[in-house]
Amino acid sequence: MSVSVWVLCPSVLWLDSDFTLTENTLDCGLGIAALRAALNTKPAFVLRGLCSVFYSNFMHEMECRVLSIQSHVVRGYVGNKSASFPLQVLGFEVDSINSVQFSNHTGYSHWKGQVLTADELHVLYEGIKLNNVHHYDYVLTGYTRDTSFLEMVVDIVQELKRANPNLVYVCDPVLGDHGSMYVPENLHPVYKNKVVPVADIITPNQFEAELLTGKNISTEKDAVEVMDLLHKMGPDTVVITSSDLPSRLGDRFLVSLGSQRTCKLMPDGTKSTQRVRMEIPKVDAVFVGTGDLFAAMLLAWTHHYPNDLKTACEKTFSVMHHVIKRTISYAHELAGPGRKPSPPQLELRMVQSKADIEDPAIVMEATVLTL
Amino acid sequence: MECRVLSIQSHVVRGYVGNKSASFPLQVLGFEVDSINSVQFSNHTGTYNVEQGYVEEFALTQNPLRPSGYTRDTSFLEMVVDIVQELKRANPNLVYVCDPVLGDHGSMYVPENLHPVYKNKVVPVADIITPNQFEAELLTGKNISTEKDAVEVMDLLHKMGPDTVVITSSDLPSRLGDRFLVSLGSQRTLMPDGTKSTQRVRMEIPKVDAVFVGTGDLFAAMLLAWTHHYPNDLKTACEKTFSVMHHVIKRTISYAHDLAGPGRKPSPPQLELRMVQSKADIEDPAIVMEATVLNL
Numbered sequence: 001m002s003v004s005v006w007v008l009c010p011s012v013l014w015l016d017s018d019f020t021l022t023e024n025t026l027d028c029g030l031g032i033a034a035l036r037a038a039l040n041t042k043p044a045f046v047l048r049g050l051c052s053v054f055y056s057n058f059m060h061e062m063e064c065r066v067l068s069i070q071s072h073v074v075r076g077y078v079g080n081k082s083a084s085f086p087l088q089v090l091g092f093e094v095d096s097i098n099s100v101q102f103s104n105h106t107g108y109s110h111w112k113g114q115v116l117t118a119d120e121l122h123v124l125y126e127g128i129k130l131n132n133v134h135h136y137d138y139v140l141t142g143y144t145r146d147t148s149f150l151e152m153v154v155d156i157v158q159e160l161k162r163a164n165p166n167l168v169y170v171c172d173p174v175l176g177d178h179g180s181m182y183v184p185e186n187l188h189p190v191y192k193n194k195v196v197p198v199a200d201i202i203t204p205n206q207f208e209a210e211l212l213t214g215k216n217i218s219t220e221k222d223a224v225e226v227m228d229l230l231h232k233m234g235p236d237t238v239v240i241t242s243s244d245l246p247s248r249l250g251d252r253f254l255v256s257l258g259s260q261r262t263c264k265l266m267p268d269g270t271k272s273t274q275r276v277r278m279e280i281p282k283v284d285a286v287f288v289g290t291g292d293l294f295a296a297m298l299l300a301w302t303h304h305y306p307n308d309l310k311t312a313c314e315k316t317f318s319v320m321h322h323v324i325k326r327t328i329s330y331a332h333e334l335a336g337p338g339r340k341p342s343p344p345q346l347e348l349r350m351v352q353s354k355a356d357i358e359d360p361a362i363v364m365e366a367t368v369l370t371l
Numbered sequence: 372m373e374c375r376v377l378s379i380q381s382h383v384v385r386g387y388v389g390n391k392s393a394s395f396p397l398q399v400l401g402f403e404v405d406s407i408n409s410v411q412f413s414n415h416t417g418t419y420n421v422e423q424g425y426v427e428e429f430a431l432t433q434n435p436l437r438p439s440g441y442t443r444d445t446s447f448l449e450m451v452v453d454i455v456q457e458l459k460r461a462n463p464n465l466v467y468v469c470d471p472v473l474g475d476h477g478s479m480y481v482p483e484n485l486h487p488v489y490k491n492k493v494v495p496v497a498d499i500i501t502p503n504q505f506e507a508e509l510l511t512g513k514n515i516s517t518e519k520d521a522v523e524v525m526d527l528l529h530k531m532g533p534d535t536v537v538i539t540s541s542d543l544p545s546r547l548g549d550r551f552l553v554s555l556g557s558q559r560t561l562m563p564d565g566t567k568s569t570q571r572v573r574m575e576i577p578k579v580d581a582v583f584v585g586t587g588d589l590f591a592a593m594l595l596a597w598t599h600h601y602p603n604d605l606k607t608a609c610e611k612t613f614s615v616m617h618h619v620i621k622r623t624i625s626y627a628h629d630l631a632g633p634g635r636k637p638s639p640p641q642l643e644l645r646m647v648q649s650k651a652d653i654e655d656p657a658i659v660m661e662a663t664v665l666n667l
Contacts, residue, residue: 075405085394088395095385096382124413133385133640351402
């Protein structure tokens with residue numbers, strides 16, 4: 001559907017744009033999209049006054065640079081492929097170091113490619129440093145299989161933090177899921193003792209949260225205690241992306257929890273902690289790359305809502321919902337009725353979800369836990 | 372839109388050349404981009420540390436539309452040709468977009484032995500090429516001093532294979548004076564009666580007082596996109612493509628000067644393309660220059 005939008009602003013400047021609307025952007029998205037296009041394509045000075053009335057801060061030109069150290073696949077969306085486009089679409093500068101280059105993710109029948117060694121990672125970082133451009137606002141990492149590579153990542157993060165003490169390290173501590181590890185066991189102590197202590201935001205699943213803290217999660221209370229233990233290890237923001245806790249909405253839902261220690265101090269001098277809980281609809285398919293997209297989007301939305309984990313989570317989980325819904329719908333079309341979609345068919349519909357990434361309609365609410 | 376591009380180009384950690392320059396804009400325009408990184412460097416070699424004295428130009432390879440870009444190695448280039456040929460057997464409608472990067476301003480900046488590979492193997496399987504004047508002359512063995520020469524060179528290039536040729540920049544004198552350079556394009560299409568008709572266009576492009584890296588890669592990617600949307604209308608495809616380039620470059624140079632400060636020449640890091648910031652221009656470029664259709 002193609003719509004022409006005209007915006008008349010006080011100084012009699014006509015603007016027009018053609019938009020393709022998805023069903024998610026019909027209401028306020030229309031106005032926002034028009035203003036966004038107007039800001040970027042016409043002399044903006046007249047419009048900024050008008051738009052700032054309507055707009056939150058994220059349409060001012062953002063200067064935020066992310067260093068993302070993840071896998072690259074030729075085809076499909078995992079690692080850097082999953083993280084870069086959405087972050088760029090949201091206005092982040094993304095510098096990316098590809099830890100591997102594979103034809104596709106390893107869930108396919110076949111995969112081929114090359115890996116980057118810890119030394120090669122170091123060489124690339126040195127190149128950036130030599131040019132004195134090693135100033136980052138964020139570092140983002142995910143799936144790694146090699147302890148020396150991971151240790152090199154930690155060295156790099158520490159050095160970057162010395163260059164910019166405000167740097168935020170977003171880390172997905174990928175260890176395993178559903179009770180078993182899917183990386184070499186010797187990565188566990190490296191994450192526990194070296195990586196997590198320098199991380200600011202982590203996105204473990206239940207298994208990883210339990211493994212890192214040595215404590216099991218059977219109840220919401222357990223989960224809160226585990227997140228507090230994780231805070232003690234370093235990160236001020238923890239999101240347990242999925243758990244087996246029973247959802248209030250029944251067994252078609254899973255529970256995610258988040259916890260953020262803020263700078264606000266309680267009367268007794270301790271840090272105030274906001275804890276949230278979300279009921280997430282389960283999807284009957286195995287996706288790859290969703291964890292990477294999640295970490296990237298949590299980076300983006302905590303950037304825009306630094307002291308509001310509730311909103312950051314609602315935005316992040318909502319984006320995931322839109323992308324996954326579009327993906328599974330398309331995958332079923334490709335596979336045909338009654339047939340299970342294959343890994344290539346289940347590749348995230350990333351490019352097609354651009355509008356949802358830019359401005360996700362909130363489709364789930366986070367409950368703030370009062371404890 | 373279901374359009375999948377295979378892009379075989381360089382990757383840089385920081386900045387915008389090669390795949391970094393091509394992927395985001397194509398994705399923003401709705402293309403699926405599969406990217407094979409021919410190298411992984413910290414940043415481009417043309418500007419940061421002056422290890423080498425030239426500017427790298429990378430192009431994309433795409434599937435079905437493929438730009439191919441900067442390569443320094445004949446065996447790599449020959450492998451690219453093999454892959455293109457195999458992909459064309461799988462999809463005869465595949466369009467190979469190739470930037471035949473050889474050099475500029477009278478001298479080669481890749482090894483000389485790439486020249487015969489481009490001439491004899493690559494260009495013959497390409498559908499769209501984006502040479503500069505030097506590369507067009509080198510590939511055809513004919514000099515360009517007048518517009519007539521340029522048209523003849525483009526016809527020679529058509530004979531070699533590609534139905535679409537854009538000479539991205541030339542030394543021809545512009546009608547608008549010396550603050551402008553001349554670009555030319557030529558597209559052969561098949562008429563219903565079986566004959567071939569050729570549309571030729573000319574554009575006067577404002578010169579910019581800076582050295583950019585990655586612009587050739589962005590150009591090839593955007594030409595891919597806009598010829599995809601306007602397959603029989605080179606005039607419009609060129610207007611869109613050159614207009615995007617204009618918006619991105621203008622934003623970049625403006626920001627670079629802000630960073631450098633008054634009276635100071637911006638550095639290479641400061642001149643990195645403002646790609647992410649140009650998203651709206653990429654999605655829907657306002658047309659800021661007109662292509663003249665040549666009547667010949």
